[in-house]
Amino acid sequence: MTKKILFFFPENPFSNRAGNTTRAKTTLTVLKKMGYHIDLVGAAEIYKSQNDTTDIDQNIVDHLFLIKHRPLKAKTSSAYWKHKISKFYKKPNEYNHLLTDFAKQEFSDIFNKEKYDAIIINYEFWAGLVDHESMKNTLKIIDTHDWITLNEFYKNKSLDIGKRFNEEINNLSKFHKVITISEDENLVFKRFLGEKVINIPPSFPSHFEKSDGDKKYDLIFVGSENIFNIQSIQWFFDHVYSLLPPNINIVIIGRICKHIQEKKGVTLIEFAESLEEYYHQSKIAICPMLEGTGIKIKVIEALSYGLPIVGTERAIDGFPSKTSNGCLVNDHPEIFKDQIMSLLLDQSYYQDMKIQAEEYFKNNFSEEKAIEKWKKILH
Structure with a gap:
């Protein structure tokens, strides 16, 4: 029965x-x-x-x-x-x-x-x-x-x-x-x-892609409009965004978009029925969390697509392992920017981090x- x-x-x-x-x-x-x-x-x-x-x-x-x-x-x-x-x-x-x-x-x-x-x-x-x-x-x-x-x-x-x-x-x-x-x-x-x-x-479920191909977006951030996400994305735009090259393409999805002004190279999508196409079109997920408790669902979801993560130290709260997990974390804006650029400019390094992200996901979050x-x- x-x-x-x-x-x-x-x-x-x-x-x-x-x-x-x-x-x-x-x-x-x-x-x-x-x-x-x-x-x-x-x-x-x-x-x-x-x-x-x-x-x-x-x-x-x-x-x-x-x-x-x-x-x-x-x-x-x-x-x-x-x-x-x-x-x-x-x-x-x-x-x-x-x-x-x-x-x-x-x-x-x-x-x-x-x-x-x-x-x-x-x-x-x-x-x-x-x-x-x-x-x-x-x-x-x-x-x-x-x-x-x-x-x-x-x-x-x-x-x-x-x-x-x-x-x-x-x-x-x-x-x-x-x-x-x-x-x-x-x-x-x-x-x-x-x-x-x-x-x-x-x-x-895992959604790993065998082939990378050309991606529409360099960075993706997914977030609701809770106070922690608002603080996080404001920190990113106040301290990191201006350090990035002007040709960077960023997509931001969720109600967090209500709290972001239009900016060059930034696509705002307040609601998406499915995130799958956007993750597949993106190279790196960012998670610049400053506060908040618990494991970050957005990080696990990005890992399920084999995306490397660049985040602050809060991004990997609750992880069984703080290293070899597909995530690069640092709270300093300049280093945060450097981690993004190292993944975008070094294809070999990007592939290593992608494999790391997939393995860590399979071993912990499947x-x-x-x-x-x-x-x-x-x-």
């Missing part, structure tokens, strides 16, 4: 919007290839705020459910008054205002209508969805995506780190298995939660590696 998974991810993982949605989609793809039936649950308020459609890939997901954080404003409804009254005596969740008792009940109602063999929750701040007694004996897995305390500290330097990290560990301890995607974060969480912590890095690890958790 085919097993069923209830998979919670707040946004639409098929939106092709950012690294986090790509990560969720690749996980769903892996689970489907393992033969599971999957029901997907999202947060209605987040779908609305992100202008997400309810379009899903029905070859991967069987059903989509959206949970609300409060009942409809029908004043004759008992659910409405129960929610209204609870607001007077119960504080809202400090770290996730959408995680209300009403949202938890909606999630448990979905769970209780079907027989699920496992629940997978994405993000620590949604952990409370599994608090219901009916889920006690079901395999519960959380995919952390990020070390949330550190991520929030980057955004708010006055954060009470001790209090937030205590909350994070308590939330993760509710689960039978805790998935990290970064080797660095795996080591941190293992110290507190032991062997239930398993590192499963992002995975993609779908086959991810399937092996998921089998150990689910079987």
Whole structure:
């Protein structure tokens, strides 16, 4: 009998919007290839705020459910008054205002209508969805995506780190298995939660090209409009771009384009249904990240196309190995520029780095590696 998974991810993982949605989609793809039936649950308020459609890939997901954080404003409804009254005596969740008792009940109602063999929750701040007694004996897995305390500290330097990290560990301890995607974060969480912590890095199918041929773009950068990407691309244009020759061609893809002015040699594409053609048309991927936590999905995706990476030291956060990984990293603008130029001008060196990128990807981030690890958790 085919097993069923209830998979919670707040946004639409098929939106092709950012690294986090790509990560969720690749996980769903892996689970489907393992033969599971999957029901997907999202947060209605987040779908609305992100202008997400309810379009899903029905070859991967069987059903989509959206949970609300409060009942409809029908004043004759008992659910409405129960929610209204609870607001007077119960504080809202400090770290996730959408995680209300009403949202938890909606999630448990979905769970209780079907027989699920496992629940997978994405993000620590949604952990409370599994608090219901009916889920006690079901395999519960959380995919952390990020070390949330550190991520929030980057955004708010006055954060009470001790209090937030205590909350994070308590939330993760509710689960039978805790998935990290970064080797660095795996080591941190293992110290507190032991062997239930398993590192499963992002995975993609490989798209290596046998022949390089002529490329339309010298550099490619893919990014959503989160604060870390905005800081990164501003640093690149403020400190590196002017050092490059004027004939360099750069393509930038994603909502990050809203924060970039038109410049010579720079093509801005706010949305692309598929990145494949752009990666195949590019020579080098750049990742000039200054802050941010966790492994960078954009770097793994570029490696899956055999592209060498030029980045800052943050670009290889979470990598099992900091060397021989297809990436050249340095935080100094002049050296960053030199690394780009050395790859563009020395074809032999470029080929060596390309082979290195492909080998590192195959050994660490292939779908086959991810399937092996998921089998150990689910079987």
